[in-house]
Amino acid sequence: MSGGGCSIVWFRRDLRVEDNPALAAGVRAGAVVALFVWAPEEEGHYYPGRVSRWWLKQSLAHLDSSLRSLGTSLITKRSTDSVSSLLEVVKSTGATQLFFNHLYDPLSLVRDHRAKEFLTAQGIAVRSFNADLLYEPWDVNDAYGRPFTTFAAFWERCLSMPFDPEAPLLPPKRIFSGDVSRCSSDPLAFEDESEKGSNALLARAWSPGWSSADKALTTFINGPLIEYSKNRRKADSATTSFLSPHLHFGEVSVRKVFHLVRIKQVLWANEGNKAGEESVNLFLKSIGLREYSRYLSFNHPYSHERPLLGHLKFFPWVVNEGYFKAWRQGRTGYPLVDAGMRELWATGWLHDRIRVVVSSFFVKVLQLPWRWGMKYFWDTLLDADLESDALGWQYISGTLPDGREFDRIDNPQFEGYKFDPNGEYVRRWLPELARLPTEWIHHPWNAPESVLQAAGIELGSNYPLPLVEIDAAKARLQEALTEMWQLEASSRAAIENGTEEGLGDSSESTLIAFPQDIQMEENHELPRNNPPTTRCYEDQMVPSMTSSLVRVEEETSMGLRVLAEESRAEVPADAVVNQEPRRDLLNQGTMQTIHRNTLPHHNTPGLQHAVEDSTAESSSSTRREWDGGIVPVWSPSPSSYSEQFVGDENGIGTSSSYLQRHPQSHQIMNCRQLSQTG
DNA sequence: TTTGGTTTCAC
DNA sequence: TGAAACCAA
Numbered sequence: 185m186s187g188g189g190c191s192i193v194w195f196r197r198d199l200r201v202e203d204n205p206a207l208a209a210g211v212r213a214g215a216v217v218a219l220f221v222w223a224p225e226e227e228g229h230y231y232p233g234r235v236s237r238w239w240l241k242q243s244l245a246h247l248d249s250s251l252r253s254l255g256t257s258l259i260t261k262r263s264t265d266s267v268s269s270l271l272e273v274v275k276s277t278g279a280t281q282l283f284f285n286h287l288y289d290p291l292s293l294v295r296d297h298r299a300k301e302f303l304t305a306q307g308i309a310v311r312s313f314n315a316d317l318l319y320e321p322w323d324v325n326d327a328y329g330r331p332f333t334t335f336a337a338f339w340e341r342c343l344s345m346p347f348d349p350e351a352p353l354l355p356p357k358r359i360f361s362g363d364v365s366r367c368s369s370d371p372l373a374f375e376d377e378s379e380k381g382s383n384a385l386l387a388r389a390w391s392p393g394w395s396s397a398d399k400a401l402t403t404f405i406n407g408p409l410i411e412y413s414k415n416r417r418k419a420d421s422a423t424t425s426f427l428s429p430h431l432h433f434g435e436v437s438v439r440k441v442f443h444l445v446r447i448k449q450v451l452w453a454n455e456g457n458k459a460g461e462e463s464v465n466l467f468l469k470s471i472g473l474r475e476y477s478r479y480l481s482f483n484h485p486y487s488h489e490r491p492l493l494g495h496l497k498f499f500p501w502v503v504n505e506g507y508f509k510a511w512r513q514g515r516t517g518y519p520l521v522d523a524g525m526r527e528l529w530a531t532g533w534l535h536d537r538i539r540v541v542v543s544s545f546f547v548k549v550l551q552l553p554w555r556w557g558m559k560y561f562w563d564t565l566l567d568a569d570l571e572s573d574a575l576g577w578q579y580i581s582g583t584l585p586d587g588r589e590f591d592r593i594d595n596p597q598f599e600g601y602k603f604d605p606n607g608e609y610v611r612r613w614l615p616e617l618a619r620l621p622t623e624w625i626h627h628p629w630n631a632p633e634s635v636l637q638a639a640g641i642e643l644g645s646n647y648p649l650p651l652v653e654i655d656a657a658k659a660r661l662q663e664a665l666t667e668m669w670q671l672e673a674s675s676r677a678a679i680e681n682g683t684e685e686g687l688g689d690s691s692e693s694t695l696i697a698f699p700q701d702i703q704m705e706e707n708h709e710l711p712r713n714n715p716p717t718t719r720c721y722e723d724q725m726v727p728s729m730t731s732s733l734v735r736v737e738e739e740t741s742m743g744l745r746v747l748a749e750e751s752r753a754e755v756p757a758d759a760v761v762n763q764e765p766r767r768d769l770l771n772q773g774t775m776q777t778i779h780r781n782t783l784p785h786h787n788t789p790g791l792q793h794a795v796e797d798s799t800a801e802s803s804s805s806t807r808r809e810w811d812g813g814i815v816p817v818w819s820p821s822p823s824s825y826s827e828q829f830v831g832d833e834n835g836i837g838t839s840s841s842y843l844q845r846h847p848q849s850h851q852i853m854n855c856r857q858l859s860q861t862g
Numbered sequence: 863t864t865t866g867g868t869t870t871c872a873c
Numbered sequence: 874t875g876a877a878a879c880c881a882a
Contacts (some may be wrong), residue, residue, distance in 0.1 A: 335873050417871095473873060540873090579873045586873070589874060 189280030190215035190362030198285040198315045198434035199243045200394035203352035205313035206283040217277050217362035222372045223263040233563035235532035238383045239392045241374035243433050246393025256361035262370040267299045276367040285315035288478040289570045290485040318349040321482035331483045334586040339472040352440040397430035412463035419609040428567035477571035488574035491583030498671035500664050501553040505699045517650035520600035521545045523613035532566035537603050543580045548593045549657040553696045554581045600626030616647050
């Protein structure tokens with residue numbers, strides 16, 4: 185308890201007392217002030233949706249009561265700028281230390297880095313920890329020390345790391361409370377009146393909070409886990425772990441999950457239980473995907489906004505809000521898709537398989553911009569998670585090096601018979617089809633008139649005809665791809681001719697503005713007109729969190745030097761433009777700066793200009809290419825990335841014929857420019 | 863055991 | 874779609 189100064193433990197998405205390294209460090213250091221800052225405006229577009237906020241509310245209440253039983257309580261602050269709130273709490277409690285656990289989404293990386301820089305400058309000792317991953321992203325590299333770009337290789341490496349993930353920490357026995365007599369909590373409003381009714385229903389199915397999370401984990405491991413591989417292909421199965429929302433808010437530690445599952449694995453291996461082992465591997469793989477989503481987000485901070493494969497920026501998406509609405513309402517005419525969308529709307533939950541079905545339909549059949557779909561998921565899913573959803577949508581869209589082929593369309597009719605062979609799932613969520621025999625349940629448009637009549641269905645009236653025919657979708661997809669490759673080719677030609685300005689800006693397709701009515705009519709509380717916050721954090725760095733990070737910091741500095749030539753790798757305290765005169769951080773932090781660019785623009789040119797204005801003269805042509813691109817801006821080692829994708833034209837994943845046919849697709853945007861400027 | 867046809871499932 | 878696993882002769 186050095187000199188009476190207490191520590192602030194800043195809770196974010198680590199709402200647990202067990203295996204919480206930041207909390208443990210705080211307790212070890214003496215008196216603790218537990219703090220949660222609610223600053224949703226910082227999330228820009230990704231203001232949490234109704235169900236997500238409901239969960240957060242419950243979870244915080246639960247955490248608070250746990251902390252109370254341990255000797256302290258949770259201080260809550262309502263803020264538009266987390267960093268200044270932190271400072272305020274430091275001032276009012278006399279804290280001398282700040283502890284928190286790492287997050288890896290782009291916004292948090294920037295904010296946390298800023299927090300660290302700023303508070304350190306104020307004389308506060310800031311330390312941060314890994315509480316969310318088995319391994320920190322910068323610890324997992326290939327034989328050449330470069331980040332992986334495919335999941336399989338990444339996960340294989342994780343499972344064979346030379347050191348095990350940290351063992352979970354026990355919860356503290358007792359917490360000495362810091363002096364909060366001059367630090368009051370703000371009341372936090374997570375729902376408005378119109379939402380309360382819908383939210384009340386959620387409580388019947390879910391109970392947020394770390395102890396429920398723990399219970400869910402135990403239940404799953406001792407029950408459904410062993411059948412996981414058998415059951416995972418059913419649309420309906422009650423055999424998923426249902427851990428994802430708990431994991432999203434960090435109510436249960438992924439390391440604990442991993443350790444407990446490993447114990448079962450050993451047990452079943454000894455018993456020669458093949459199915460059990462297989463199940464464990466599959467379940468761990470889904471944990472691995474979660475890890476990988478953070479890994480991707482860390483290495484490619486744009487991955488929630490832009491395709492990782494650059495050529496996709498030329499894809500002519502169908503900007504059709506009517507389609508979008510039909511999809512959201514579950515009125516596409518494809519029963520499995522519609523059932524899924526109705527379930528999502530009604531419950532905030534969707535089985536993993538069905539997420540694949542509806543999102544694949546969205547991207548491949550409707551050819552709507554995937555960010556719209558991802559945003560809708562964000563708004564409606566109980567376990568909405570930016571990194572995981574970005575990975576999922578990019579995978580589905582075929583915009584990852586190891587994603588599905590872009591030109592492949594899955595037929596919802598066949599998927600229907602695969603995942604819902606008896607049509608039970610469809611009947612549950614589409615009562616209008618309840619009386620249709622299984623033979624036709626997944627393709628009512630083929631059913632004889634007499635069958636439809638008997639089932640009380642009038643296609644086009646009480647259930648829609650297919651919004652888009654699969655064959656038509658295939659044809660249109662081919663055309664779109666042809667167009668995409670042509671655009672891509674002429675862009676390359678332009679670049680090679682030295683007229684880089686060329687088509688560099690044709691990236692509008694990747695940043696089509698969100699439609700105004702992205703929410704279902706019933707849900708109207710979302711903030712409007714938040715501009716995409718893309719590119720606002722481009723000159724920020726990786727979190728330079730732990731001492732083990734020195735290497736990363738160096739490499740990042742290199743990257744930054746390349747990016748912003750004039751700045752010698754000092755971390756810009758201002759997230760947006762280090763070219764601009766520094767402003768008083770306290771009053772004009774990151775988000776204010778972003779909002780300064782809040783011009784109401786609904787098309788990309790406006791957006792481009794808004795951003796370019798702010799980046800002022802630094803927008804050299806190269807830089808602009810960059811701005812339009814998906815470059816890992818503060819990737820830990822941008823230079824090695826560029827080698828990987830530019831030096832080797834066949835790039836990674838030569839096994840995929842699709843990629844062979846389109847070797848350009850290996851390039852994760854613009855790394856060429858990156859290496860050239862360096 | 864080899865071979866070739868079929869099934870499965872992709873992050 | 875296509876690589877890998879599977880299976881039947």
